[in-house]
Amino acid sequence: MASELEENQFEDKFTKLINAWENLEMLPFDQWLTGLSEAFSSAGINLKIGAVALNVRPAELQAALNLASLDDESLQLLAGQNPPPTTWFSLASASTGAIKAALEALSSTGSKHAPSSVVEAAIRNISGPSVTEKVAGLPSEAFGHAAKKAEAFQLLTEKSRKALSGFQRTKRTSGSLSGAQVAYARDLLQQLVDGGAITRNSKDGDKEICDEILDALDEV
Incomplete structure (x- = not known):
């Protein structure tokens, strides 16, 4: 029972x-x-x-x-909105002023522009490059190294580790990741930071690349 x-x-x-x-x-x-x-x-x-x-x-x-x-003021700005999921990560890491600018840009821009690009451009005008843009700008080696750190620290699933290795190959061959890939990569990298695999002043001989990832995620 x-x-x-x-x-x-x-x-x-x-x-x-x-x-x-x-x-x-x-x-x-x-x-x-x-x-x-x-x-x-x-x-x-x-x-x-x-x-x-x-x-x-x-x-x-x-x-x-x-x-x-988000704080109450930022949430209130979202009350009458329904932004596409592809914009959520960017909005979540933006200031209240940047969120307001991004939502205004979304409502005034035609459907021919990708919502994620519209939001990131609006946020960039207020706050500089977004976390999503900075993750997208990471070198291919950062994703490969993250996959190795995930394995060393026994973090993430095997599928997620392979995804990071795949992002390394894609970035190396095509030069860029898709919006969905960047969002997924950002989430995986954040999990590695939260799990202690990627830290400032790393003692594993990888301080420079770890700091580069942390800078992209706006982690202190």
């Missing part, structure tokens, strides 16, 4: 999280973000499991949770 009750409670947490995600079209964006954050927190699961439950990429869920952590 006890195990059945625990199973029902676990399923209920998943249901609440899924319902919170599916409320995107029904609630003001700021309220949706808050509700999603609360549902994710109460579910007591990690990002990967949450993303699987929602059938979305971990980077997309992480971006939404990052937006939910």
Whole structure:
């Protein structure tokens, strides 16, 4: 009986999280973000499991949770908006003034321009290059080194480590990553920072490249 009750409670947490995600079209964006954050927190699961439950990429869920952590003034700016998911990471790391400029640019720009490019350009005009742009500008070696650090510290899944190695090859051959690849790479690099694999003044003989990654992520 006890195990059945625990199973029902676990399923209920998943249901609440899924319902919170599916409320995107029904609630003001700021309220949706808050509700999603609360549902994710109460579910007591990690990002990967949450993303699987929602059938979305971990980077997309992480971006939404990052937006939910903005201050009240910034969240209020998002109340009447519904910015595309490709813009969420950039908006989440922007100042209140930059968010306002980005949203105004989105509403006044035609559909022929990619929303992510519009937002990043607006933020750049206010705050300089965005974190997303700086991650996109990292050399190919940074992604390959991150994959090695992930393996050494036993962080990330095998699939995620291979993705970082793949980003190294793509950057080396084509010179750039797609917007989706940059968003995914940013999320993976941040996980490595949070896990202690990439730090300032690294003692592993890789201080320069670690600092370069940290600078791109605006990590102190």
